[in-house]
Amino acid sequence: MGFILISLIILIGITSYFLGNLRAKNLRTSNQKNLKSLSHYYGYYVALWAVVPALLILLMITSFKSFFIEQYVLSDFIALGSYTETELSLLFTQIENTAMGIKLFDENTILIDGAVNKLNYINKTSENLTYVTVLGLSGLLVLYSLFNINNKLNSRKIVEKFLLVLYFTCSLVAIMTTVGIIFSLLYETLRFFSQVPITDFLFGLNWSPQRVFVREAGDLDTRDLANAFGAVPLFAGTFLIALIAMCVSVPVGLLTAIYMSEYASPKVRDWAKPIIEILAGIPTVVYGFFAALTVAPLVRDIGQGAGLTVSSESALAAGFVMGIMIIPFISSLSDDVIKSVPQSLREGSYAMGATKRETIVKVLLPAALPGIVGSFLLAVSRAIGETMIVVMAAGLNAKLTANPLDAATTITTQIVVILIGDQEFDSPKTQSAFALGLTLFVVTLALNFIALQVVKKYTERYD
Amino acid sequence: MTDRIEQRINSLNKRLNSEKRFRIYCIGAMSFALAWVLILFLNIFSSGYSAFYRTVIQVDVPFLNLIEDTTQFSEMSSEDINNLSMYSFSKKAIYGLFPDIEEKKDKKMLIRLFSIEFEQEIREFLKSNKSNINETETIYLTASDDVDQVNKGNYPRDLDEDKRRIKDIQLLFFDDLVDRGLVSYEFNLPFLMRGDSREPELAGVGGSIVGSLFTILVVLILSFPIGIFAAIYLEEFAPKNRVTDFIEININNLAAVPSIVFGLLGLGIILNTFGLPRSTPLVGGIVLSLMTLPTIIIATRASLRAVPPSIREGALAVGATKMQAVMHHVVPVAMPGALTGTIIGLAQALGETAPLLLIGMVAFVVDVPQTPLDASASLPVQVYLWSESAERGYVEKTSATIMMLLGFLILMNLAAVLIRRKFETKW
Numbered sequence: 001m002g003f004i005l006i007s008l009i010i011l012i013g014i015t016s017y018f019l020g021n022l023r024a025k026n027l028r029t030s031n032q033k034n035l036k037s038l039s040h041y042y043g044y045y046v047a048l049w050a051v052v053p054a055l056l057i058l059l060m061i062t063s064f065k066s067f068f069i070e071q072y073v074l075s076d077f078i079a080l081g082s083y084t085e086t087e088l089s090l091l092f093t094q095i096e097n098t099a100m101g102i103k104l105f106d107e108n109t110i111l112i113d114g115a116v117n118k119l120n121y122i123n124k125t126s127e128n129l130t131y132v133t134v135l136g137l138s139g140l141l142v143l144y145s146l147f148n149i150n151n152k153l154n155s156r157k158i159v160e161k162f163l164l165v166l167y168f169t170c171s172l173v174a175i176m177t178t179v180g181i182i183f184s185l186l187y188e189t190l191r192f193f194s195q196v197p198i199t200d201f202l203f204g205l206n207w208s209p210q211r212v213f214v215r216e217a218g219d220l221d222t223r224d225l226a227n228a229f230g231a232v233p234l235f236a237g238t239f240l241i242a243l244i245a246m247c248v249s250v251p252v253g254l255l256t257a258i259y260m261s262e263y264a265s266p267k268v269r270d271w272a273k274p275i276i277e278i279l280a281g282i283p284t285v286v287y288g289f290f291a292a293l294t295v296a297p298l299v300r301d302i303g304q305g306a307g308l309t310v311s312s313e314s315a316l317a318a319g320f321v322m323g324i325m326i327i328p329f330i331s332s333l334s335d336d337v338i339k340s341v342p343q344s345l346r347e348g349s350y351a352m353g354a355t356k357r358e359t360i361v362k363v364l365l366p367a368a369l370p371g372i373v374g375s376f377l378l379a380v381s382r383a384i385g386e387t388m389i390v391v392m393a394a395g396l397n398a399k400l401t402a403n404p405l406d407a408a409t410t411i412t413t414q415i416v417v418i419l420i421g422d423q424e425f426d427s428p429k430t431q432s433a434f435a436l437g438l439t440l441f442v443v444t445l446a447l448n449f450i451a452l453q454v455v456k457k458y459t460e461r462y463d
Numbered sequence: 464m465t466d467r468i469e470q471r472i473n474s475l476n477k478r479l480n481s482e483k484r485f486r487i488y489c490i491g492a493m494s495f496a497l498a499w500v501l502i503l504f505l506n507i508f509s510s511g512y513s514a515f516y517r518t519v520i521q522v523d524v525p526f527l528n529l530i531e532d533t534t535q536f537s538e539m540s541s542e543d544i545n546n547l548s549m550y551s552f553s554k555k556a557i558y559g560l561f562p563d564i565e566e567k568k569d570k571k572m573l574i575r576l577f578s579i580e581f582e583q584e585i586r587e588f589l590k591s592n593k594s595n596i597n598e599t600e601t602i603y604l605t606a607s608d609d610v611d612q613v614n615k616g617n618y619p620r621d622l623d624e625d626k627r628r629i630k631d632i633q634l635l636f637f638d639d640l641v642d643r644g645l646v647s648y649e650f651n652l653p654f655l656m657r658g659d660s661r662e663p664e665l666a667g668v669g670g671s672i673v674g675s676l677f678t679i680l681v682v683l684i685l686s687f688p689i690g691i692f693a694a695i696y697l698e699e700f701a702p703k704n705r706v707t708d709f710i711e712i713n714i715n716n717l718a719a720v721p722s723i724v725f726g727l728l729g730l731g732i733i734l735n736t737f738g739l740p741r742s743t744p745l746v747g748g749i750v751l752s753l754m755t756l757p758t759i760i761i762a763t764r765a766s767l768r769a770v771p772p773s774i775r776e777g778a779l780a781v782g783a784t785k786m787q788a789v790m791h792h793v794v795p796v797a798m799p800g801a802l803t804g805t806i807i808g809l810a811q812a813l814g815e816t817a818p819l820l821l822i823g824m825v826a827f828v829v830d831v832p833q834t835p836l837d838a839s840a841s842l843p844v845q846v847y848l849w850s851e852s853a854e855r856g857y858v859e860k861t862s863a864t865i866m867m868l869l870g871f872l873i874l875m876n877l878a879a880v881l882i883r884r885k886f887e888t889k890w
Binding site for chain 2: 276
């Protein structure tokens with residue numbers, strides 16, 4: 001339905017553009033007076049009146065329709081007063097299914113039949129009503145705006161004003177997204193903390209949310225809850241894996257950046273730089289697959305060859321592959337920073353007889369340090385927020401460990417484990433994922449903020 | 464005196480040696496990074512390319528056993544053919560490969576050389592050729608995954624029998640069929656067309672390719688106009704005030720938010736508050752649009768900033784309004800940059816998995832989706848789903864899916880580079 005209706009509205013819009021344009025031209029020739037704007041602006045003016053209010057009304061109707069339909073269909077049941085909110089919504093889904101021809105009920109047929117009939121009736125009526133309202137509104141406004149065109153109307157100003165408002169609204173989407181993120185995370189997190197004390201979450205040593213599932217939701221013991229949602233093992237696991245990743249990517253990334261900016265000939269640079277940046281463009285699920293199927297068995301075999309016990313989901317494998325993934329983040333950013341150190345510093349150092357290495361280590365790196373540290377922090381925030389590699393290659397069970405050969409789990413892994421598939425809302429288990437998400441959001445935001453501040457505050461200006 | 468000179472030479476040598484070592488470290492680090500690109504690609508390609516071929520076994524099907532006169536098929540509707548009971552008939556056709564077998568166990572083993580949908584395949588053949596069915600027709604039936612893997616050499620034949628999924632007698636059958644020239648190896652078109660399946664030999668990426676296309680389409684429709692309009696506002700019209708600063712800070716922050724947080728946003732707001740349907744490309748597309756918007760806005764702003772002020776001033780000087788100058792002169796010049804940014808953003812969205820897991824695009828979907836409102840998977844999610852399956856056939860299929868995904872990404876990035884090269888103006 002929506003698609004046809006929107007096409008119709010757009011068709012009306014295009015037609016009314018030509019109508020408006022034509023009317024403006026006629027007006028100009030018949031009155032022998034100049035209009036305030038070029039004639040096509042009148043076309044746009046009419047077309048805007050035709051399309052914009054109609055689309056807004058359509059949006060409103062579609063978002064509120066289902067609520068009213070549900071109220072209407074269930075009115076008999078609501079009048080009985082013996083149903084709770086959730087029972088009612090369940091009932092509505094069942095009625096919907098019955099209307100589609102799936103038989104679900106054995107008893108209660110009069111009421112149900114009535115409701116099904118009501119649903120069929122209201123669905124058809126509401127569809128017709130939507131068509132009439134939207135198209136009627138559009139048509140009326142086209143007529144109104146066509147008659148509104150006269151020599152004094154400056155349609156250009158109106159159209160430009162509209163565009164400006166549209167652009168501004170689009171730029172507000174960023175704010176709305178942030179607000180949406182914060183709202184959705186905070187809402188569930190606060191509900192979570194009303195059941196589990198925040199201190200237990202932040203400092204508890206035991207993470208086993210599946211335990212909450214075992215008991216009936218009604219008789220949850222608060223001590224039980226506290227014991228199930230201690231997030232320290234997750235923080236530790238996240239830290240461990242990010243540390244391993246940084247151990248791989250910092251030396252490799254930094255040395256690569258130094259080679260690119262100081263040693264490599266332009267030809268090598270032109271080839272090698274894009275190839276290394278491919279690493280940043282590969283989807284993370286590919287790294288996850290690679291880590292789980294190739295690197296993890298390899299690490300295990302090597303470890304067993306050396307007589308160590310290695311878990312098949314070792315933190316080392318996940319961290320190592322994650323390290324490879326973030327090499328280009330460090331190398332590109334550091335490369336830029338090192339290159340932007342002024343040439344005079346290099347020449348000064350060479351003039352004193354320093355070798356290239358001495359120049360790099362003692363002059364260039366200290367000068368570029370804020371930028372390099374900034375790139376490290378950004379890489380850490382990447383590593384902490386990375387999901388697929390750890391979901392596929394790291395462990396799923398929380399265990400407090402500092403051994404890189406052991407299985408460790410991370411914040412992101414647990415979010416996915418909890419929320420994948422069907423979730424029941426209103427359970428502390430589901431809400432705990434949002435609390436983890438909020439933690440992640442705050443930490444990555446803080447890291448980025450610090451990184452920016454470091455770069456801004458400590459960068460020396462050479463002018 | 465000579466002591467001093469020697470000391471100097473020694474220290475100089477030391478310094479030069481450490482210079483050499485440092486250089487070697489640097490080259491080593493870069494080679495390490497380059498090597499992993501190579502290893503990654505080789506690893507995926509070597510295990511994935513064989514999924515683009517499949518093993519089929521030629522079977523003579525005596526249709527005369529099903530019906531007295533094969534011309535009668537042409538009068539049947541598809542429904543009639545669907546109602547025909549063909550299971551034992553199809554089995555008998557397969558037994559015809561080895562007419563000497565008597566034991567029930569061996570017969571069962573023979574049937575297991577084929578995919579479990581052999582009856583369906585014969586039925587489909589009948590449906591599409593019903594007007595000219597001969598008494599006996601030669602049909603190529605899909606081999607089971609185990610046979611497929613043995614034929615491709617991916618499965619070790621020299622293991623103990625009880626550790627192997629394929630039994631000795633089946634290998635005997637198979638080798639005999641190979642000797643008789645009945646086994647062939649063909650391009651795996653069904654892999655590209657079909658949806659997911661519990662049987663590796665029948666599973667395809669068609670459903671997830673379409674799912675990915677729908678998702679990307681939604682992302683394009685939403686994020687391209689919104690991103691470009693927002694960039695135009697911020698770069699050309701926004702007054703220098705707190706609101707503008709706040710918007711800019713927000714955009715920069717969003718670019719750094721982990722993708723899984725967008726999944727939580729989708730779950731909390733788009734699914735639970737707005738009540739849009741779960742598991743659909745529409746919701747996936749909305750979530751990914753919010754994620755790619757910062758990329759598009761930042762790229763478009765950069766390319767708007769690169770347009771020289773003389774263009775704006777020229778337009779203003781001949782009497783254009785600010786809006787006209789921007790829309791008619793600045794934006795067209797900045798368009799290649801904006802397009803490049805959009806394509807790169809879309810490529811990011813195409814490879815993204817984590818947010819889709821949270822909004823339920825991990826459902827097991829057999830049908831190829833028809834609209835963005837049907838439940839579906841996407842290519843990266845398919846990789847995740849199959850990588851969880853232990854069977855050998857899925858490893859090969861996963862790698863092949865990754866190859867397709869990387870192929871799409873390379874194409875998109877190539878398009879971005881070409882657009883930049885062809886249309887970018889240097890001032």
